[in-house]
Amino acid sequence: MRRPITLYGLTFSLPLLIWQVLFFVFPLLFLVALSFWTVKNFVMQPDFDPVNWTTIYGRAVFWQAYGTTLTLAAAAAVLTSALAFPASYAIAFKLSDTARRWAVFLMVIPFFTSYLVRIYSWQIFLSDNGIINVILGGIGLGPFQMLNTVGATMIGYLTLAFPLVVLLQLFSLVFIDRTLIEAAHNMRCGRLRTVFEVVIPSARTGLVIAALFCFILAFGDFVSPVYLGGGEPTTLSILITDTTKSGQQWPRAAVIALTMIGTLMVVAFAAVKFAYKGKSK
Amino acid sequence: MSRDTLVSFEGVVKTFGSFVAVQKLDFEIKKGEFLAIMGSSGCGKTTTLRMLAGLEAPTEGVIRLSGKPINDLPTWSRDTPMVWQSLALFPFLNVRENVEFALKMRGVGKAERRKRAEQWLDRMQITEFAERNISQLSGGQRQRVALARSLVVEPEILLLDEPLSALDAALKVRMQSVLKNLQRETGITFVYVTHSQSEAFSMADRVVIMSRGVIEQIGTPQEIYRTPRTRFVADFLGSSNLFSGKVRAGGQGQVLETPTGQFVLYGQVAAVGEAATLTVLDTKTHLSVEKPAGAVNVVPVRVIGEEFVGATATLYLETAQGQEIRVQKGHDEIADLPTDIGQSLYAWWNPQDGHLVAEA
Numbered sequence: 001m002r003r004p005i006t007l008y009g010l011t012f013s014l015p016l017l018i019w020q021v022l023f024f025v026f027p028l029l030f031l032v033a034l035s036f037w038t039v040k041n042f043v044m045q046p047d048f049d050p051v052n053w054t055t056i057y058g059r060a061v062f063w064q065a066y067g068t069t070l071t072l073a074a075a076a077a078v079l080t081s082a083l084a085f086p087a088s089y090a091i092a093f094k095l096s097d098t099a100r101r102w103a104v105f106l107m108v109i110p111f112f113t114s115y116l117v118r119i120y121s122w123q124i125f126l127s128d129n130g131i132i133n134v135i136l137g138g139i140g141l142g143p144f145q146m147l148n149t150v151g152a153t154m155i156g157y158l159t160l161a162f163p164l165v166v167l168l169q170l171f172s173l174v175f176i177d178r179t180l181i182e183a184a185h186n187m188r189c190g191r192l193r194t195v196f197e198v199v200i201p202s203a204r205t206g207l208v209i210a211a212l213f214c215f216i217l218a219f220g221d222f223v224s225p226v227y228l229g230g231g232e233p234t235t236l237s238i239l240i241t242d243t244t245k246s247g248q249q250w251p252r253a254a255v256i257a258l259t260m261i262g263t264l265m266v267v268a269f270a271a272v273k274f275a276y277k278g279k280s281k
Numbered sequence: 282m283s284r285d286t287l288v289s290f291e292g293v294v295k296t297f298g299s300f301v302a303v304q305k306l307d308f309e310i311k312k313g314e315f316l317a318i319m320g321s322s323g324c325g326k327t328t329t330l331r332m333l334a335g336l337e338a339p340t341e342g343v344i345r346l347s348g349k350p351i352n353d354l355p356t357w358s359r360d361t362p363m364v365w366q367s368l369a370l371f372p373f374l375n376v377r378e379n380v381e382f383a384l385k386m387r388g389v390g391k392a393e394r395r396k397r398a399e400q401w402l403d404r405m406q407i408t409e410f411a412e413r414n415i416s417q418l419s420g421g422q423r424q425r426v427a428l429a430r431s432l433v434v435e436p437e438i439l440l441l442d443e444p445l446s447a448l449d450a451a452l453k454v455r456m457q458s459v460l461k462n463l464q465r466e467t468g469i470t471f472v473y474v475t476h477s478q479s480e481a482f483s484m485a486d487r488v489v490i491m492s493r494g495v496i497e498q499i500g501t502p503q504e505i506y507r508t509p510r511t512r513f514v515a516d517f518l519g520s521s522n523l524f525s526g527k528v529r530a531g532g533q534g535q536v537l538e539t540p541t542g543q544f545v546l547y548g549q550v551a552a553v554g555e556a557a558t559l560t561v562l563d564t565k566t567h568l569s570v571e572k573p574a575g576a577v578n579v580v581p582v583r584v585i586g587e588e589f590v591g592a593t594a595t596l597y598l599e600t601a602q603g604q605e606i607r608v609q610k611g612h613d614e615i616a617d618l619p620t621d622i623g624q625s626l627y628a629w630w631n632p633q634d635g636h637l638v639a640e641a
Binding site: 177179180182183184185186187188189190193197198201202204 | 367369371382
């Protein structure tokens with residue numbers, strides 16, 4: 001049965017609808033159109049030529065960057081989820097109510113400062129003459145190259161996503177029915193095994209959504225791979241800036257951007273489907 | 282401790298901070314019996330069950346299972362499966378996986394697991410739902426899954442924490458007979474916690490009545506019904522008329538002097554001068570229009586209400602002192618009695634139907 005649309009409902013939903021059309025659907029359609037434009041003598045002209053698609057998709061460097069970005073984002077999602085889980089578990093099950101509120105508050109604080117500032121401060125720690133190498137040098141170790149490595153990029157992704165992932169995981173863990181855990185214990189399921197047999201399956205939706213958020217953030221991130229990873233290996237976001245800088249190739253950048261949006265949509269749909277698998281509506 | 286004792290509580294105390302949930306529990310659970318622990322909420326019955334399951338540790342005292350102290354055994358090292366009030370079925374597993382869970386945790390192989398789960402699915406008549414999600418089942422079906430899940434390991438003892446409280450009345454009665462039959466057929470000791478007198482009395486071999494962390498009485502349902510040990514029990518069961526007073530020496534034996542009148546007691550039952558309460562079952566309290574000749578315990582009363590449930594009629598009466606008296610009879614037994622509101626009648630009982638409990 002369809003419910004009639006009321007003026008009351010429209011008043012509240014219309015602004016959002018207009019916003020979405022103006023700033024998401026419109027630019028997206030423009031991006032699609034742009035990807036068929038051509039560039040002659042550094043000037044873009046409206047056109048309907050699939051040349052940008054064939055050029056970009058015909059380049060090995062694009063597919064390399066695509067593979068790198070997918071791998072890095074997937075690794076960030078897995079790593080962040082794995083590191084965040086013990087923290088969220090402890091906050092959800094081991095802390096008192098007061099301590100839990102403080103922990104949530106502390107997880108929100110990182111959002112007070114700009115992500116860019118947080119990444120720059122990592123440079124102070126990780127650079128060749130940085131804090132960590134100075135300390136290690138004091139005991140006769142190093143210097144180690146830490147900045148401009150994939151590891152540093154990963155640290156950047158963690159900085160970006162960790163607090164959010166902990167919060168998202170936490171909100172699904174605190175709603176787990178405690179009697180399920182007791183029931184598992186009662187049936188000879190030890191503490192650690194209960195985490196895998198009961199806690200994780202119970203919180204699956206939240207855990208998957210948290211990992212998905214981390215994937216999305218890392219997949220599109222430009223700051224960490226450039227300022228911590230030193231631009232190597234090239235990710236799609238770096239490729240986009242390079243493409244726009246070299247000869248006004250906005251149409252080709254649009255192809256890359258559309259490919260990224262398409263990829264994220266597929267991943268997001270698959271993740272949400274998996275997260276809610278077997279749940280009745 | 283006798284040979285047929287499965288569980289014994291020896292001086293068990295449980296406190297939560299300054300709150301004493303259970304104080305000095307001393308009782309035994311026999312092998313193969315259906316024991317109900319009954320009381321109102323907060324009486325310590327669930328805490329007692331949880332201590333037996335290993336979900337709470339006793340503050341003092343010893344709990345023994347088959348003679349061995351189990352205080353320090355975590356719940357996952359004891360064989361004391363429990364059925365929760367919420368049933369605690371795993372929503373992310375289907376019916377079969379739920380039933381197989383405990384076997385899987387014991388490292389039982391896949392084929393064996395399936396076979397044993399199949400037997401219990403069949404026994405609980407839920408085979409056709411084996412592949413369903415828990416959310417697709419009705420209340421009664423879930424109940425059966427929960428029982429199968431706990432019984433599949435064929436334990437010596439099964440703990441049940443008000444498992445029927447979420448069901449509607451008709452289903453409750455059906456599940457009661459399912460449970461009773463299951464217990465009889467398997468010979469597994471059932472410990473059943475409930476606040477419902479009808480559940481406890483219809484299923485249990487013995488009933489433990491608790492109040493404020495203390496056991497008030499242990500006995501068969503008949504014993505408790507006919508001879509409540511304390512005033513609390515008589516009050517809690519609500520099936521007796523109570524008269525409080527002092528014991529005095531009377532003509533041939535003893536009498537109880539109460540504000541309502543002086544009642545002849547059956548035999549010498551208490552020390553003279555002691556405060557006590559006389560309990561008379563509402564089914565053993567009789568009514569008549571004329572003062573019955575030869576009756577010794579008679580109270581003049583006035584009808585204040587009546588109630589018909591099924592084949593029984595309950596009459597509510599009031600004495601001149603304002604005490605309420607209840608009489609329960611079959612419809613035909615009171616057919617000739619005028620029961621209009623305000624009608625004056627005589628309530629009476631035979632001295633041997635009166636039962637004296639210490640404390641007023």
